[in-house]
Amino acid sequence: MRVGFYQYKPLFGKVSKNLAKVCNALSKIEADLIVLPELAFTGYYFADRKEVMHYAEEVSNSICIDSLTALCREKNFYLVSGFTERHKDKCFNSSVLIGPQGLIHLYRKLHLFNTEKNCFDEGDIPLQVNAVMDSKIGMMVCYDWVFAEVSRKLALQGADIICHPSNLVLSYCQQVMLTRSLENRVFSITSNRTGVEKRPHGDLKFTGKSQLVAPNGDLLFRATTQKESLHVIDIDPAYARDKSLTALDNVFDDRRPQYY
Amino acid sequence: MRVGFYQYKPLFGKVSKNLAKVCNALSKIEADLIVLPELAFTGYYFADRKEVMHYAEEVSNSICIDSLTALCREKNFYLVSGFTERHKDKCFNSSVLIGPQGLIHLYRKLHLFNTEKNCFDEGDIPLQVNAVMDSKIGMMVCYDWVFAEVSRKLALQGADIICHPSNLVLSYCQQVMLTRSLENRVFSITSNRTGVEKRPHGDLKFTGKSQLVAPNGDLLFRATTQKESLHVIDIDPAYARDKSLTALDNVFDDRRPQYY
Numbered sequence: 001m002r003v004g005f006y007q008y009k010p011l012f013g014k015v016s017k018n019l020a021k022v023c024n025a026l027s028k029i030e031a032d033l034i035v036l037p038e039l040a041f042t043g044y045y046f047a048d049r050k051e052v053m054h055y056a057e058e059v060s061n062s063i064c065i066d067s068l069t070a071l072c073r074e075k076n077f078y079l080v081s082g083f084t085e086r087h088k089d090k091c092f093n094s095s096v097l098i099g100p101q102g103l104i105h106l107y108r109k110l111h112l113f114n115t116e117k118n119c120f121d122e123g124d125i126p127l128q129v130n131a132v133m134d135s136k137i138g139m140m141v142c143y144d145w146v147f148a149e150v151s152r153k154l155a156l157q158g159a160d161i162i163c164h165p166s167n168l169v170l171s172y173c174q175q176v177m178l179t180r181s182l183e184n185r186v187f188s189i190t191s192n193r194t195g196v197e198k199r200p201h202g203d204l205k206f207t208g209k210s211q212l213v214a215p216n217g218d219l220l221f222r223a224t225t226q227k228e229s230l231h232v233i234d235i236d237p238a239y240a241r242d243k244s245l246t247a248l249d250n251v252f253d254d255r256r257p258q259y260y
Numbered sequence: 261m262r263v264g265f266y267q268y269k270p271l272f273g274k275v276s277k278n279l280a281k282v283c284n285a286l287s288k289i290e291a292d293l294i295v296l297p298e299l300a301f302t303g304y305y306f307a308d309r310k311e312v313m314h315y316a317e318e319v320s321n322s323i324c325i326d327s328l329t330a331l332c333r334e335k336n337f338y339l340v341s342g343f344t345e346r347h348k349d350k351c352f353n354s355s356v357l358i359g360p361q362g363l364i365h366l367y368r369k370l371h372l373f374n375t376e377k378n379c380f381d382e383g384d385i386p387l388q389v390n391a392v393m394d395s396k397i398g399m400m401v402c403y404d405w406v407f408a409e410v411s412r413k414l415a416l417q418g419a420d421i422i423c424h425p426s427n428l429v430l431s432y433c434q435q436v437m438l439t440r441s442l443e444n445r446v447f448s449i450t451s452n453r454t455g456v457e458k459r460p461h462g463d464l465k466f467t468g469k470s471q472l473v474a475p476n477g478d479l480l481f482r483a484t485t486q487k488e489s490l491h492v493i494d495i496d497p498a499y500a501r502d503k504s505l506t507a508l509d510n511v512f513d514d515r516r517p518q519y520y
Binding site: 110111112113114115117122123126127143146147148149150152153170172175176178179182183217245246248249251254255256257259260 | 370371372373374375377382383386387403406407408409410412413430432435436438439442443477505506508509511514515516517519520
């Protein structure tokens with residue numbers, strides 16, 4: 001299975017331009033699954049909730065999702081993407097799993113980071129995995145990395161690949177995700193953005209270093225901090241179904257949940 | 261609070277000699293809490309359950325615990341140590357918290373590693389923290405590092421310092437423990453052993469690199485792979501009670517346990 005990420009710099013508020021850039025870049029590659037960053041088309045650093053509502057889309061009426069679905073159909077691949085979601089009077093920092101058939105699954109970020117707490121509603125959809133080709137896909141978003149429970153929950157539900165759209169501003173996550181893959185014996189794909197987002201209320205600098213990690217915790221590929229990077233590798237998702245750390249040790253069978 | 265570890269090479273089956281070595285080394289230092297390796301006095305690589313039973317002691321009738329208690333009284337400090345425990349017809353890979361008043365708490369390793377599965381019974385005591393001076397101490401043993409639930413459980417119970425007697429043979433743990441400290445904002449002290457243990461049934465090489473980690477995931481000190489090392493540093497346990505990652509993010513308050 002050919003999986004990867006597209007690390008780039010969305011321009012704040014330039015949804016059509018960002019969408020065109022992504023569709024153009026992805027139209028040139030051969031892949032089965034590509035992960036895009038958090039809030040991939042609107043940009044990240046919203047002033048307030050009102051500004052989120054201005055740019056957010058309903059999943060049932062979304063130019064972004066329609067365009068990505070068309071791309072998936074044309075390329076016969078799957079996408080995981082951050083999505084600025086409006087739902088009635090609420091707005092969520094969401095992630096969508098999209099295939100040739102359209103929207104497959106919606107995840108709403110459970111753990112809001114920093115000023116997101118002032119702009120978004122907390123996620124309200126249980127963690128869930130979905131079948132994509134011969135693999136099972138779990139989604140989490142950015143700051144969810146701190147909470148081992150998220151990737152654990154997805155892995156226990158059978159996730160082979162954890163897709164992790166991100167807009168990281170701290171320096172910890174990339175190293176921690178090696179642990180998340182190792183402790184659950186799953187692949188992880190962290191798709192981060194690059195660049196500085198300058199807004200009237202301040203600037204945010206993103207850390208790049210999007211990465212692909214193997215179930216044994218090995219770093220398969222890591223992008224640089226600043227450069228845009230569209231990177232695809234071949235993996236065997238079945239490798240994530242072997243939870244053995246050694247011949248006698250299995251990180252799932254060895255659990256003692258009655259003591260947790 | 262002055263805390264540290266003693267990384268050394270126990271000689272298999274030479275309990276008195278190992279005990280004398282530890283007591284001699286620790287008699288020369290000023291500290292409040294020292295962590296010793298897993299199975300600190302018997303050695304690690306048992307042939308079978310019968311051999312464990314031969315060397316194991318009951319906590320209520322233990323030369324090791326009596327000697328360590330005497331040392332704690334003399335030095336007015338606390339020790340966490342791996343302990344080869346016999347209890348009726350069972351045997352456990354345990355850890356003991358000892359102070360001037362004697363045995364304070366017993367922990368029995370919940371996750372047995374590799375051939376330990378053939379030699380020991382699985383731990384049967386709930387994870388618990390104990391007050392030591394102005395801090396709260398949690399104990400876990402070696403392979404427990406894989407299971408994020410262990411350090412999480414201890415941290416949620418208020419552990420400031422996770423004491424982690426180990427006999428590590430794989431290469432992952434030291435890096436993962438940086439994550440364990442960071443995700444829980446606790447200090448961790450991993451006390452590993454050095455050297456190769458040669459037994460008739462095979463050799464095991466231990467990885468050393470005992471370490472002290474801060475609640476922000478910073479490595480405060482790491483020993484080398486092979487050299488014995490008795491290292492003590494000053495820490496403020498109260499630092500572990502601030503669970504803030506940033507001014508707006510708190511790794512405990514931000515949890516969404518209803519979704520885990």
